[in-house]
Amino acid sequence: MRYSFLVFLLLCTSAIGQYNPTKTINYKKADSIALAHSGQSLRNLPLLTHELTVNLKTDIEKFRAIYTWVCTNIENDYHSYLKTRKKRRKMEKDREAFLAWNSSFTPKVFERLVEEKKTACTGYAYLINEMANLAGFKSKIINGYGRTPTLLLDAENPPNHSWNAIQLEDKWYLCDATWSAGRILLDDDGPRFEQKYDDVYFLADPVLFIKNHFPLEKELSLLDETPTLEEFIEGPVMYKEAFSNEVIPHLPKKMHVEVAKNEIITFDFIVPENFDTKSLHIDLNNRGRDIMVEPSIKFLQGNIVRLEYKFERTGLYDTHIKIGEDLVATYVVRVHRK
Structure with missing residues (x-):
């Protein structure tokens, strides 16, 4: 077991820096196959996996069909999440005990998943892992911290939280x-799941x-340098629209920022090639009052866009960076007197 894990880490390390976006791949056939098998039982997982992948040529398309099927056929169960969270809290001081429990717990989660097609993140990650293995791919369940705008x-x-690493075409x-x-909606009638497939977290x-994903085993970030947990927690709030727009918050590193009145503050984002800055703007909220401002924008080296703005009044500002109507990141800026 230890040997296989070391091999996995070596493979991960060798792949660092090899990431290639897959947006040029046409997933229409893979997604249509997943849709054609909607509602199929999980009782014969090898057969389902075969039917989803047999008529697709590339590994990425095959995994796409698996991923799309799982995301569109499995319901996120908030009550399961609460039970899992309670157990995790009991073991928060003992990481090894938590990992051992999580390993033994996932098969039990899978039993309920087969019966009801409901699960929490542990079940999603386990199902993706099982189906990927059945399709002949190397996969790994990753445990760690998921950070959302409503879950700081x-x-x-x-x-x-739990998610996956998958090896496709080396x-x-x-x-x-x-x-x-x-997503889970919490309203007057209690929690309910709103199924809305979005592939922004696919590869x-x-x-x-x-x-917004921090792994317990830092090597599984697939990065040369992984931030510390403290740096991860202190970072700006990021929204899924950052993924769909392919913009990465770069500076400031922390969500809470202090600046003097009439001093220029800068926000740097790594952006894709040929990025159009016209729709970039900042929405400020101060004491419940919303203000849209147009920052000065300039391109820096390395595909970095810099937004510059001068706060002319003191106070505490929720500072929302937006691309059109898409909210991509939030900072909290405290403006003080010089």
């Missing part, structure tokens, strides 16, 4: 089927993925 963390929080990628499947760029 501190250093005392236990691990709260390269390792990251994906999160739980977050691709939809995502590790540099962007690390902004």
